[in-house]
Amino acid sequence: MNRTKRRTGRRHPLATVALLAIGLVFTGGAYAALSAGTTAQADTDLTSQQTIDEGKKLFQANCATCHGLSAQGTDNGPSLIGVGSAAVDFQVGTGRMPMQMSGPQAQEKPPQFTDEQVQQLAAYVASLGPGPSIPDAHLVDGGGDAANGAELFRINCAMCHNVAGAGGALTEGKFAPPLTDVSGVHIYEAMVTGPQNMPVFNDMNISPExxxxIITYLKYVQDNRSPGGFELGSLGPVAEGLFIWIFGLGAIVAITVWITAKSN
Incomplete structure (x- = not known):
């Protein structure tokens, strides 16, 4: 009887190891979840001191040569005090900054920084002085009135960007870029900051709504290409007239020669 009781109450030799393993798994999982939540909060908080400090390091290593150690500006680049986070998010997020080479205007290219680094740079510049901020998501989601946006775009933007947003040439080697593949965030930021040769459209000129x-209209144009067939780049009557002269008249001449040769 006594031997049976002792054998029944004895724990398995691996029970302690199993309990330790279960405890480590739960502890590690809780720590990982807490760390992930803290990191996500830091990534999205543009006002945190840690984000600003990281942005300052990036700025001094990559931007200070042209804009100065304190972003005060130099002979090679303007002051960035008071431009706000929207200007940085647009210029750096579209790859225009840092500039690849000097020219009439900065060329768009693949971004040189990650999204997190762009946010850090934007946070640092925004901390230097008040300026336009990165727009809220509901202003760039394309859920507005496309008809009103089309009218506003024709009045304020089409003379440079073309009515279909295909872009156009300006003076002295400058140009208005196409808007066919630009995100809603960058379109909004361009309107409030006036990059390159573009005028600034503040809230007194064009309201946030x-x-x-306007963004809704451009997204509609992006998603609904020309229903009439080949759009010829949407560059307007010049391109269309040139196409008719070259290919239309060329086809007529070719048919005339063929008919004459066949009759002979």
């Missing part, structure tokens, strides 16, 4: 409508 009207800017949202």
């Amino acid at each position: 009207d800017k949202r409508d």
